[in-house]
Amino acid sequence: MRMLGPVLIVVAAIVALWYVACVPMNIHTALTDAERAGVAVSPEGAAVRRDMGAVRLALGNTHVWGDTFAQDKPRLPAPHQVAVELWETTVEKKITSKRSLIFHGWITLSATLVGFVIGSVAGVMLAVGIVHSRAMDMSVMPWAIASQTIPILAIAPMIIVVLNSIGVQGLLPKAIISAYLSFFPVVVGMVKGLRSPSAMQLDQMRTWSASSNQTFWKLRMPASVPYLFASLKIGIAASLVGAIVGELPTGAVRGLGARLLTGSYYGQTIQIWSALFATAILAAALVAIVAGLERVTLKRMGVGR
Amino acid sequence: MTLVIAAFLLWAAAWWLNVRIANGPGSQTQAAKLGVSAIFGLTLLVMWELIVRGLGVPLVILPPPTMIAERFAGSLPILWADFVQTVVKGALSGYVIGCLAAFGTAILVDRSDFLRRGLMPVGNFVAALPIVGTAPILVMWYGFDWQSKAAVVVVMVFFPMLVNITAGLQETTQMQRDQMKTWAASYWQGLWKLRLPAAMPFVFNGLKISSTLALIGAIVAEFFGSPIVGMGFRISTSVGQLALDMVWAEIVVAAIAGSAFYGVVAFIERKVTFWHPSQRGQ
Structure with a gap:
């Protein structure tokens, strides 16, 4: 509760700033519309106003401020416009409708989840291999670390087009990009986790004459779980970004990335903002689910707080 | 066979x-x-x-490495122009602006307990979101040239940097801060001589994360509109022409730029935080 007060005030301040910013951002088009509707505006004529500062125009025409919050294609939509659009496209539309954000969100979410599962499972398997084989460790690990410094997302368009040319379409190409993005964080985190038992703990296992299999299942695996969850949280956020970016280059018509793209083609700013908030909500929900699983798992293992 | x-x-x-x-x-x-x-x-x-x-x-599926190398060597002027447009103008300028803005905000957050309790949860939340999605909006606001790419990069690096710098400024112990007070050090002296040096490992962690994010932001923002130069532009148009060797050549450039960027930050880190345990004994 002590945390909630300041957070709410900061969020309220951000919303208030947003409303204030709408006025100068949209004042030019608002004045043009008002003039066309016969309302008196100070300097007349759009050509005169084009070069004038937005703040000066806003201060000189306080009576059109209301219009800046209610335009069809504003440069910056007001918060309530985005909220209304979100509400209309999620709750009021049927989920099979092409305009429903839940429909588009599901397209993106399914690719994200498939990719995330593939990437995480492959990542854990590679990490197990790396921990067991010195040669694999020395060969693969430097490349796994180096690959994190590379903007991998740049190859997304190519993967989509190449798979498209050999007849693979729809969910799978996006899922591959998602898998690729979540793969390396999981490998690096899992290797760190499997190596986290101290020399003393490993010696203890040897004292009990545990086989390397037993050491793995009874010591290394449980010890790696906190590390695994930390990288899963990074991985699922990266998967979502991968699925969204995977929808951009081919001009896909379905999915949240496609909503962003078509919005920017047709200047539908309200649609862009609502798609953006939908991705934010989706990302927050996914990370929260993984964090919840983490808490439950760690608690059952007896290491949770 | x-x-x-x-x-x-x-x-x-x-x-x-x-x-x-x-x-x-x-x-x-x-x-x-x-x-x-x-x-x-x-x-x-x-x-x-x-x-x-x-x-x-077939070449439209996967060209062999020699062909990519050939294309790379054969189109150095184009690749260099793309590199300057995307990395130097877009990513680097955005990176510098974003990091400085985050630094200024972190000082403000540090000075005010209210802001720390209010802004940090919001910052942590936003740092986990797919901020790349703001690209179409920023391209619409700032036009197709590098300014919009720099803006995307600013937004992308701001929150991870803010979170890291703020965490770093909390690193000193109460006893160390009391010691500064005993010496009658002002806030700025304490910041400059004690807390900033102690924060450096966190700051560099943020700088390294942001170096990759900056390149991703600059490249992806070009998918939403760009002048006829730039790595993201070249990738999306070459993919459309099925000129995959060119795409791979751009990816080589991106890989070199990404690891060089990261390498430079890591090198400076080693020089600045030579005292930290993670940097010693190698």
Whole structure:
């Protein structure tokens, strides 16, 4: 509760700033519309106003401020416009409708989840291999670390087009990009986790004459779980970004990335903002689910707080 | 078919060699570590070449590495122009602005307990969101040229930097801060002489994360509109023309730029935080 007060005030301040910013951002088009509707505006004529500062125009025409919050294609939509659009496209539309954000969100979410599962499972398997084989460790690990410094997302368009040319379409190409993005964080985190038992703990296992299999299942695996969850949280956020970016280059018509793209083609700013908030909500929900699983798992293992 | 068999024979031979080196006596030396990873990387490249040629994979699916290298060497002026447009103008300027803005905000947050309790949860939340999605909006506001790419990069690096700098400024112990107070140090003296140096490992962690994010932001923002130069532009148009060797050449540029960027930040980190345990004893 002590945390909630300041957070709410900061969020309220951000919303208030947003409303204030709408006025100068949209004042030019608002004045043009008002003039066309016969309302008196100070300097007349759009050509005169084009070069004038937005703040000066806003201060000189306080009576059109209301219009800046209610335009069809504003440069910056007001918060309530985005909220209304979100509400209309999620709750009021049927989920099979092409305009429903839940429909588009599901397209993106399914690719994200498939990719995330593939990437995480492959990542854990590679990490197990790396921990067991010195040669694999020395060969693969430097490349796994180096690959994190590379903007991998740049190859997304190519993967989509190449798979498209050999007849693979729809969910799978996006899922591959998602898998690729979540793969390396999981490998690096899992290797760190499997190596986290101290020399003393490993010696203890040897004292009990545990086989390397037993050491793995009874010591290394449980010890790696906190590390695994930390990288899963990074991985699922990266998967979502991968699925969204995977929808951009081919001009896909379905999915949240496609909503962003078509919005920017047709200047539908309200649609862009609502798609953006939908991705934010989706990302927050996914990370929260993984964090919840983490808490439950760690608690059952007896290491949770 | 012989080429494919040769590829797998080569794989077996290289792997046998790596296993020998890794389990041999000198496996802890720097040379062995470099050698093993280099052999692995080279083997993959040669296998790629042999398999693509051996199976006759069409160029529109996967060009062999030699062809990519040829294209890379043959279009250096184009690649250089794209590099300047995307990395130098877009990513670097955005990176600098974003990091400085985050630094200023972190000082403000540090001075006010209210802001720390209010802004930090919001910052932590936003740092986990797919901020790349703001690209279409910012491209609409700032036009197609590099300014909009820099703006995307600013938004992308701001929150991870803010979170890291703020965490770093909390690093000092109460006793150290009391010591500064005993010496009648002002806030700024305490910040400059004690808390900023202590925060440096966190700051560099943020700088390293942000270096990758900056390149991603600049490239992806170009998918939403760009002048006819830039790495993201070249990738999306070359993909459309099925000129995959050009796409791969751009990816090589992105890889070099990304690792060089990261390497420079890591090098400065080693010089600045030489006192930190993670930097010693190597």
